Amino acid sequence: MKGIIFNLLEEVIGAAHGPAAWADLIDAAGVDGAYTSLGSYPDAELLRIVETSAAALGMTPAQVLRWFGRSAMPLLAVRFPHLFANHATARNFVGSVNAIIHPEVRKLYSDAICPHFHFTNRSDGALLIAYQSPRRLCPLVEGFVEGASDHFGEAVTIEHLTCMLDARPLCQIAVRWPT
Amino acid sequence: MKSAPIDLPNPLHARLDQLERQLARERQARQAAEAIAEAGLRALYESKRSLALLQRITDRANDSDTLTDAIAFAQAEICAEMGWDFANAFLVFSMSEAVPCDCWHVANPAHLMPFIQVSRTTTFPRGVGLPGRVLANPQAHWIPDVRADENFARRDIAIACHIVAGCAFPVMARGEVVAICEFFSRKAVEASEPLIEILAQIGIQLGRVAERETARETLLRDAQQDPLTTLPNRVLLLDRASSAFARLGPDRCGLAVLVIDLDGFKAVNDKLGHDAGDWLLVATAARLRDAIDETVGGESVSRVLGGDRYANPDRARRTRATLARTGGDEFVVLLENVTDENLPHRVADALQAELALPFSIGRDEVSIGASIGIAQSNLSYGDYDAVQRDADLAMYEAKGAGRAKTVTFTETMGTVVRQRMALERDLRGAITENQFVLHYQSIVDLQTGAIKGFEALVRWQHPQRGLVPPGDFIPTAEGTGLIVFIGDWVLREACHAIARLHAQMGSDCLDPPFVSVNIAPQQFLQPDFLRYLRSVVMETGVPAHCLKLEVTEGVAVLDADRTRRVLEKCRDIGVRVVLDDFGTGYSSLSYLHSLPFDMIKIDRAFVAVMDQPKSLKIVRTILDLANNLGLMVVAEGIETPEQQSALTALGCEMGQGFWLSRPLEEAAAFAQLT
Numbered sequence: 001m002k003g004i005i006f007n008l009l010e011e012v013i014g015a016a017h018g019p020a021a022w023a024d025l026i027d028a029a030g031v032d033g034a035y036t037s038l039g040s041y042p043d044a045e046l047l048r049i050v051e052t053s054a055a056a057l058g059m060t061p062a063q064v065l066r067w068f069g070r071s072a073m074p075l076l077a078v079r080f081p082h083l084f085a086n087h088a089t090a091r092n093f094v095g096s097v098n099a100i101i102h103p104e105v106r107k108l109y110s111d112a113i114c115p116h117f118h119f120t121n122r123s124d125g126a127l128l129i130a131y132q133s134p135r136r137l138c139p140l141v142e143g144f145v146e147g148a149s150d151h152f153g154e155a156v157t158i159e160h161l162t163c164m165l166d167a168r169p170l171c172q173i174a175v176r177w178p179t
Numbered sequence: 180m181k182s183a184p185i186d187l188p189n190p191l192h193a194r195l196d197q198l199e200r201q202l203a204r205e206r207q208a209r210q211a212a213e214a215i216a217e218a219g220l221r222a223l224y225e226s227k228r229s230l231a232l233l234q235r236i237t238d239r240a241n242d243s244d245t246l247t248d249a250i251a252f253a254q255a256e257i258c259a260e261m262g263w264d265f266a267n268a269f270l271v272f273s274m275s276e277a278v279p280c281d282c283w284h285v286a287n288p289a290h291l292m293p294f295i296q297v298s299r300t301t302t303f304p305r306g307v308g309l310p311g312r313v314l315a316n317p318q319a320h321w322i323p324d325v326r327a328d329e330n331f332a333r334r335d336i337a338i339a340c341h342i343v344a345g346c347a348f349p350v351m352a353r354g355e356v357v358a359i360c361e362f363f364s365r366k367a368v369e370a371s372e373p374l375i376e377i378l379a380q381i382g383i384q385l386g387r388v389a390e391r392e393t394a395r396e397t398l399l400r401d402a403q404q405d406p407l408t409t410l411p412n413r414v415l416l417l418d419r420a421s422s423a424f425a426r427l428g429p430d431r432c433g434l435a436v437l438v439i440d441l442d443g444f445k446a447v448n449d450k451l452g453h454d455a456g457d458w459l460l461v462a463t464a465a466r467l468r469d470a471i472d473e474t475v476g477g478e479s480v481s482r483v484l485g486g487d488r489y490a491n492p493d494r495a496r497r498t499r500a501t502l503a504r505t506g507g508d509e510f511v512v513l514l515e516n517v518t519d520e521n522l523p524h525r526v527a528d529a530l531q532a533e534l535a536l537p538f539s540i541g542r543d544e545v546s547i548g549a550s551i552g553i554a555q556s557n558l559s560y561g562d563y564d565a566v567q568r569d570a571d572l573a574m575y576e577a578k579g580a581g582r583a584k585t586v587t588f589t590e591t592m593g594t595v596v597r598q599r600m601a602l603e604r605d606l607r608g609a610i611t612e613n614q615f616v617l618h619y620q621s622i623v624d625l626q627t628g629a630i631k632g633f634e635a636l637v638r639w640q641h642p643q644r645g646l647v648p649p650g651d652f653i654p655t656a657e658g659t660g661l662i663v664f665i666g667d668w669v670l671r672e673a674c675h676a677i678a679r680l681h682a683q684m685g686s687d688c689l690d691p692p693f694v695s696v697n698i699a700p701q702q703f704l705q706p707d708f709l710r711y712l713r714s715v716v717m718e719t720g721v722p723a724h725c726l727k728l729e730v731t732e733g734v735a736v737l738d739a740d741r742t743r744r745v746l747e748k749c750r751d752i753g754v755r756v757v758l759d760d761f762g763t764g765y766s767s768l769s770y771l772h773s774l775p776f777d778m779i780k781i782d783r784a785f786v787a788v789m790d791q792p793k794s795l796k797i798v799r800t801i802l803d804l805a806n807n808l809g810l811m812v813v814a815e816g817i818e819t820p821e822q823q824s825a826l827t828a829l830g831c832e833m834g835q836g837f838w839l840s841r842p843l844e845e846a847a848a849f850a851q852l853t
Contacts, residue, residue: 036209036213037210037213037217038213038216038217038220086323086367086369087367092367095366095367096366096367098366099262099364099366099367099368100367100368100369103262104221106224107220107221107224107225108217108220108221108224109220110220110224116713116717117717118714118717118718120718121341130717130718130720132717162720166686167686168686169720169721169722169723170717170720172720
């Protein structure tokens, strides 16, 4: 996992729970990476921090990931404004993840392993997102979609149709932005 | 000097504040350093990729004789690099209009057919639509969102085909736009300064090909002689042939045309270089000339400056031959005053015999051959062009029949070609009207009789002709490139069907049935095949290990290295690959050894004659071989219980055939599972 994800998590946790919270979590999780944005760190370290946060906050790890994804979006908008500038809607922005956002990520972090999302426009107007990754971070995907919708000032409903966490081959997430 | 700590009043909390400020400064420093490194990395990455793309296109442009060849290569490369779905090109005449040149590339055909059709047939005046804009203002133009673009003539159909973004750039030669390349995508594609700069550079490199092409055409027009072989060129040939046709008697007999296209010349050119290729053409021309002289008699082949050819009435009645070089590796023999209707065939035989002997180029020995098409004039022809067109047609037939073949044009052949053209037209309609259906044939565990999976087989529900079997339209689809569209539909539909079946069976099914789909060589060797395959798997939700792709040795014959890489990557994403029709090709063992297949299908030809001891031995050998290489085996074409038990006794795992189950419609096929 790239260091920038740890940095974002640090910022999100710091903003919500005070400057010392991150250092406390790191100690409690028993990890000690330097976490510079350009470095790579074991996925397991992120999961440990998420699990430790979940225990401390009385949440499930999935809830922490979802909250993290949603709260990280404003920080990403400050850090990478050009990725947001050309989109008028959350749907359009989300749709650019494979073609623009992930290629941009790979430019900065050549060893980054990005998931591939497959998008289908369902006839009822929903956007169907298919996600497949051995990391199984679908709650983070949901959080990012919520955060993106906040950014564009849109309401959103998310329905997880099939989930890798239930031993299905891939996740299918139906997203609706009622207009 | 003695060092001593600086003694300042500093209570503990002040010290703590100081450390926190220092920590904040350190964090800022780290973030600033990261930002600088990130900006540098991004710039480096982009320029490396762009330069590599430009380099590939420049290399190809240097080797291309025609602008469309260079553009076709650039289209595929740019689509793959920048993620466009469709590329199209226009030629520009006197800076006034952009005319489509049937040079296009489709990376991912889903939904795009109507847009492709209109794009490859519409001409744009200056200023109108995307190509017209490039023509009026020669630089890269970008359409970030087609819906919001007022000057985009194909907007409605583009929206209907889900197109989102487009761009176009000019190909410049001597300061003028000579061609326009345009690209479209179903996704947003962002413009950037470096990207626009690289497209401009690509336009200039492609322009060099156009400059060379124009220069060469001018030379050819000016001279009537092919400078390399000193033979008459196309211009002189047409001139002579047209006058000869005009001199024909009332029965319009006596003129024959042989169109000769060398087989294997391009391979020599690619392998030994252009100098060797040129030398080979000169040597070939000399041999052809000798063969004709010998067959027709005397020095019958007229040289370029024939001078006063018709001054002597006796000479004018003699059978005469003109040998011309009309293209890269294409020659034409024009025979005049033919009284013996077998003469053209004897000439063709003599030419074939001459070319059957190998040529020595330095230390290399090379063999080429020729495909020859013959047409003879008769009352049905109104001009010379029609005779040569039919000879061309016969030559293409010869080419299709293999190396070193001669074919004479007949009326029946004309009818067959017209029928093929009608079939092609119907096929285009079938693709837009979605007239295809899939049938599924069970693939069965021979021991237990359990269904392991299905092979998806395409049928064409023709509105007049009814259900058309694949053998009647797939060859035409392959010959016209339409196979890519049909193959796309088949793959998607088969994956959807099997995903539907899995959903019905529930997720607790331990061994879900697979679906096996035939992939044509053109489809398999498309540069974006893997990206496309992945997107189909994601879109349909079929578990990758339940999808098997069947390819024939044909793909490996076309490009063995690429085939191996694509097969490996298919397996990386979990999709299984099957070698179809095993045993019918000519070097099966070497492919089996070097290509990473999961499974082979024993061709029906062996199963059909298994009652003969020799065939039984072959099947046993194939099974041993597969076993040693760790490959699964399916026997195809099982039509009798005897064949099934013989195969089972030999340890063949799976089988397929009419005896086990015929191909059935989806519902009936899948109902066999319950």
